[in-house]
Amino acid sequence: MRGYIAFIRGAMLVGVVYRLGFLFTILGNIVYIIIAYFLWRSIYSGSDSINGLTFDQALLYVALGSTMFILLKTYTDWGMAGEIRDGTISIYLTKPIDYQLYNFFTTIGFASTSLVTVTLPTVLMLLFVFRIHIAFGVGYLFFPVSLLIAFIIGFNFDYAVGLMAFYTESIWGISITKEIFISVLSGALLPLQFFPAAIQQILMWLPFQAIYYTPLMMVTKPDQEVGVFLQMLAVQIAWAVVTYFLSRMLYNQAIKVLRVAGG
């Protein structure tokens, strides 16, 4: 276990070096939030509530959603693709470490740095510069845990995409498709309440909403019964477990195809 902690530290140190990069990431997110602000203000002109959400709730949802998107962005798929392509993956496969865990702890390290250098300033900006109104409630207590589990599910997806590199030279198309599917179907870009009822039903049964919709709703509508949140959390955990096992199975298949760069 100590070995894995070392990976976190290592990744955190690397992350600190990219100070300017973090600044621009924040700025890029601000761009998105500004667009979202104007867009949603226009959507809500003339209505107080649409699909059960007020303007403040919708804006908070979308702004926090994009901030989460940055936090949850792992470069696991690209890192793995690179390691598989140039053969350095064999270094990890011959050591007594679990490849998936190694990737996970490395990426958690980066995310921890990102949390402090990007997420925190952005949230502060949302609260004090954009004056986004938030209502407090029980949901906030569940949010951190929900966020962590969302991260795990997202990671499992990225890991699975990375495994595709065993089968194909370039994974750009697969990675982008995964990203699009998750952004759209998870409610990251648009709260699921806005989707037609029939589609909403389907989406609630998919793992994607467990990554964005669930945690975001805890903050958007924090004033619900504890039981409701526990249930949401339980569904999330279930998906985390399912995606974990699926990714493990995928790994066992993929490893058989191992063709490392030689010559």
Place this chain on the structure above:
Amino acid sequence: MLSIGEYIRLYFLIETQYIKAQMQYRADFLISSIGMFFSSLATLSIFVVLFQSIPNLAGWSLMEMVFIYAFYMIAISPMQILFDNIWWIRYKVQSGDFLRYYFRPLNMMFYFMSERFDIKGLTQLAAGIILLAYSSVKLGLEWSPWKLAALVIAVFSASLVLISIAVMAGSSAFWLVNSYPVLALAWKIREFAPYPMSIFDGIFRFAFTFILPIGFIAFYPAQFFLRPEEITPVIYLTPVIGVALFALTYRVWTLGVNSYTGTGS
């Protein structure tokens, strides 16, 4: 030294060879095109869903939004397809590999950009054209030869705006060590483009019209075709803005190229 015609022929020669070589990787080509296809439509699908709950956006109907978005997709395609190499400029400048572009009797921007041709961008272009045709039919727009000519000019000018912004941002690699975020940010700003200017406050509208002319990438040109009665004379400046901005960008690029010394001694 080559004439314009010879440059075009040369470009054609280089890119057909490049595409031939890329086509070898059929799986990658297919998967990338599919990815690009989904990527193009993601925002649009969000809009379609959104319009189930609202009648219009600042007075613009869904079909009009689709038209604007389609124009946007077409306008950003030349940048994506032809100037893709700008994403690699930082790497080449810092490794010294950039020196190779000085040794041929070619315009350096031409030589540099001709090295990559982003085939999957064609998917986005095709999707954009189809959507533009579809939405014009749905909106009952009529396309006389004049209007079509205006469309071509509009697309050309609009694409120059994005090309200029991106290439200028990328040229910062000649002076900044960590220039990638500048390019990434410039690229992100294009996301303001497919929205009606009326949803933005005065300050932003001013900025997007006169400072960083994002409005000219999609909205203003599209407005010319959708609601000609609402346009302000500034729209006729679109070609001027596109060309002037590109001239500025070329100047910045040239400054960078002239000041580059490579690595080592």
Place this chain on the structure above:
Amino acid sequence: MTLIHLKDLAKHFKILNRHEGLKGAVRDLFSGDYRTVKAVDGISFDIEPGEIVGYIGPNGAGKSTTIKMMTGILKPSGGVIQVNGLSPYDNRIHQAMIMGVVFGQRTQLWWDLPVIESFKILKEIYKVDQRMFDDHLGMFNELVGLKALFTQQVRTLSLGQRMLCDITASFLHNPQVVFLDEPTIGLDISIKAKIRSLILELNRTRNTTIILTTHDLGDVEALCRRIIIIDKGKILYDGDIKKVNALFGAYRTLKLQIKDYSDATLAALQERLTGRFGAAHGITVAQTEEYWTDVTIDQARTPLADVLGFIMSNFPVADVRIVEISMENVVRKVYDGALQ
């Protein structure tokens, strides 16, 4: 007419004196605190058509800077440089038509394309007519068997094959001058020989001027008739290779790892060698790398075996390597007046 003309050519760089830390970085943004580095400090020489010139010197000597000024990349800070009568910097595209450039480490061909397609593109760029194009490729095929590589992608070629293709490409448009930078680096002896004879043949048949920058003295010996040595931005020597040849051929450098090495060891070594071999032994001793002591021997004066035997009997030597004289040592010798 003189092909390349340099007079008092100079290139100065302003380097920012950087400060540490975040505060320092902010200060640097507004600072006017520069120091001037004179990469090229007043050099003059003329090169006539058809010459093969070796342009050598240690790292940081100013070689690349000079070449960059000759090829129109850098603007001179002072002095005159003319290639074929024109200033390279002000006429980059025009001059590129009469020049060829080969970088040993980086290819100038299109990475993903088959070799022949790269050549065809170059044919378009340089407006080479079909006849000349076919003759060239025919000649190269005869000399080095190039045809077999035509349909292969450049990225799949071995280093040696790629070099041959790059050299072919650089001569394709029959340039007046070709700049070769480390053309044989990393290659095995047989390919090196092939490349050297190729270059000689091209120079012989086409009278192409060749400027060779390299650390490989074997290349220099095989190809060049004239040598220009540059160090610290100034010309140290410009003349016939025969004089310098004497410098290279006879010299060998012994690299020794001496146990318990200290500064005193170096002095002791020199003293003992003088004691054993006499004052005019022609041996120089220096510490150029960590752990390794360089003992450079002029074999014309003192046999290597004797020196090695002596040192090993008197000093605790852990490891030995024998190498040809290095560029650094050549320059050091020239400084010491070896060419007087």
